[in-house]
Amino acid sequence: MAQLINLEAIYVMWLREMKRFFRAKSRIAGSLAMPFFFLAFLGTGFMNVRFSGMPPGVNYIDFLAPGVIGMILLFASLTAGISVLWDREFGFLKEIMVTPVSRVSIVLGRILGGVSTALIQGILILLISIGMGSKIVGIFGVLSSLVFMVLISAGFVGLGIAIASRMKDIHGFSLIMNFVIMPIFLLSGALFPLEGLPTWLITLAYIDPLTYGVDGLRGCLIGISHFNLLVDFLILLCFCIVMVGIGAYLFEKTEVD
Amino acid sequence: MADAIEINGLTKVFDGLVAVDHVSINIAEGELFGLLGPNGAGKTTLIKMLATLLMPTSGTAKVSGYDVTKDPDKVRRCIGIIFQDPSLDNRLTGKENLDFHARMYGMDRELREKRMDEVLDLVELKDKANILVENYSGGMKRRLEIARGLMHHPEVLFLDEPTLGLDPQTRRHIWEYIRNLNKKEDITIILTTHYIEEADYLCDRVAIIDYGKIVALDAPKNLKDTIGADIVSLEISDSVDKDFVAMLGKFKWIKKMKEHDGFLDLSVKNGETRIPELMNIAQKAGVVVQSVSLRKPTLEDVFLHYVGKTIREEETSVKDQVRERMRRRWHN
Ligand SMILES: Nc1ncnc2c1ncn2[C@@H]1O[C@H](COP(=O)(O)OP(=O)(O)OP(=O)(O)O)[C@@H](O)[C@H]1O
Numbered sequence A: 001m002a003q004l005i006n007l008e009a010i011y012v013m014w015l016r017e018m019k020r021f022f023r024a025k026s027r028i029a030g031s032l033a034m035p036f037f038f039l040a041f042l043g044t045g046f047m048n049v050r051f052s053g054m055p056p057g058v059n060y061i062d063f064l065a066p067g068v069i070g071m072i073l074l075f076a077s078l079t080a081g082i083s084v085l086w087d088r089e090f091g092f093l094k095e096i097m098v099t100p101v102s103r104v105s106i107v108l109g110r111i112l113g114g115v116s117t118a119l120i121q122g123i124l125i126l127l128i129s130i131g132m133g134s135k136i137v138g139i140f141g142v143l144s145s146l147v148f149m150v151l152i153s154a155g156f157v158g159l160g161i162a163i164a165s166r167m168k169d170i171h172g173f174s175l176i177m178n179f180v181i182m183p184i185f186l187l188s189g190a191l192f193p194l195e196g197l198p199t200w201l202i203t204l205a206y207i208d209p210l211t212y213g214v215d216g217l218r219g220c221l222i223g224i225s226h227f228n229l230l231v232d233f234l235i236l237l238c239f240c241i242v243m244v245g246i247g248a249y250l251f252e253k254t255e256v257d
Numbered sequence B: 001m002a003d004a005i006e007i008n009g010l011t012k013v014f015d016g017l018v019a020v021d022h023v024s025i026n027i028a029e030g031e032l033f034g035l036l037g038p039n040g041a042g043k044t045t046l047i048k049m050l051a052t053l054l055m056p057t058s059g060t061a062k063v064s065g066y067d068v069t070k071d072p073d074k075v076r077r078c079i080g081i082i083f084q085d086p087s088l089d090n091r092l093t094g095k096e097n098l099d100f101h102a103r104m105y106g107m108d109r110e111l112r113e114k115r116m117d118e119v120l121d122l123v124e125l126k127d128k129a130n131i132l133v134e135n136y137s138g139g140m141k142r143r144l145e146i147a148r149g150l151m152h153h154p155e156v157l158f159l160d161e162p163t164l165g166l167d168p169q170t171r172r173h174i175w176e177y178i179r180n181l182n183k184k185e186d187i188t189i190i191l192t193t194h195y196i197e198e199a200d201y202l203c204d205r206v207a208i209i210d211y212g213k214i215v216a217l218d219a220p221k222n223l224k225d226t227i228g229a230d231i232v233s234l235e236i237s238d239s240v241d242k243d244f245v246a247m248l249g250k251f252k253w254i255k256k257m258k259e260h261d262g263f264l265d266l267s268v269k270n271g272e273t274r275i276p277e278l279m280n281i282a283q284k285a286g287v288v289v290q291s292v293s294l295r296k297p298t299l300e301d302v303f304l305h306y307v308g309k310t311i312r313e314e315e316t317s318v319k320d321q322v323r324e325r326m327r328r329r330w331h332n
């Protein structure tokens, strides 16, 4: 067990992610820009639009804020997971893989790093949205939303690692951007309520793990959710465990050339 | 002495291309072993299989008694490697790269600091230790990679072209350090190289590998002895004349002949006494000899003998290969 879970290695993998994150200031600004514009322009633009299924008494910006937090968590954590590919491209993956550290610890360190950086971005967007007038139900809501943020991030870092472990180089990256990230984001109910949608869309939304993440965040932050919060939590937890498991399994089997 | 490495019929096939072809070698504990071969011979592939980074297609290999496919974790605990291709994190400083390595290998703080100092000194990067690796020059990056690989003193150390592209002075320093590690710390070392003098100077035994197969394996001295004679090298204007070659072929005292880019190398015992005779023959055949040189056999000649071209011819084609690699990278 001591060898399977190597705390020092997990720490140093995490430390590396943090250093790289804080050194890439322009990248942080870049990744915060899109959610910020969503909040500023979409939030303002649709201020007076009533979507069918929107709970009464809720402004669009209040509704949108948790969705945009879900969006940045999705982008940030998938990118963090897929950074395995960049390590492969720049050769650093060899250095990691040849060390005696168990693959499980390497994956845990990566997930911890990815979750931390995603969480920082999620919290920043939360603060920005509060600054822009989005209402929050209370401090307990904020704290419990952190639980959802962690689960969303960990799950998608795992998915990112799984995808990156199966890819040989970075050429497929834009494919993933367009065929994985965008559908997950758009189907999650981040931008509009799920109520009153056609059945085929609802079905797809129910398959999308981010749906439960966004719904959970909404439940915590504005006190209104489509599912029971416990249901959101349990489904996300399963998603998270399965993804981390698959990510670790596929990473274990990856070859480095 | 026990064997540090036992390789048995090890083979790696990359979609149809046999990169390593039934290689069997035993390397003793404490040996400094060299792999010499032209580009694409399979040296890196062989080392990566031993380092558990690639799965063999068939055959087995044991490092420090552990099977590389069945017990990769245990193998990893015993080895260290300096890669041929870049493997640094450019967004970290030099020191942070070393620190990462040290912690992954579970070195405690005191040892970490001591070794970092030592290896940074060796590669003369102390004053650059705290700047980001992306601001290093190519040679500095290479030196940092070497420093990192030498830090944790494993049982078995793989060095894949460790000094490629370094200036002669730095190369000397690194040779001495490698030799010290091997002799004083009892570390078994397997090194691949393009520098004949590196293999000659450092290695207890050298294997020459070509198209994935071991074509010769022995101590450098014994390999040179297999050539068994001096080399008289005639530089001939234009292309080498077929008739002239046929004519020389009749003389028993010429043991071997090899043509390469305008030169005709003859293996001859007591070469200095045969030169006048050779000049006569050339004159009779109407062949203009531009220069003659005589030398004792080197590993270069051994290489030429087994691989059919000099390693220098190989090196000029390295650039083309790199270019080819880049092309492939950007166009698929
Ligand atoms: N991942 C891979 N996929 C397909 N072919 C590969 C792969 N890696 C290596 N090869 C091929 O295997 C052969 C051996 O390559 P390898 O890198 O082991 O040679 P090498 O002896 O290290 O050469 P060099 O002196 O240039 O470093 C080459 O023909 C190479 O193109």
Ligand SMILES: [Mg+2]
Binding pocket: B043, B044, B045, B084, B160
């Ligand atoms: Mg190589």
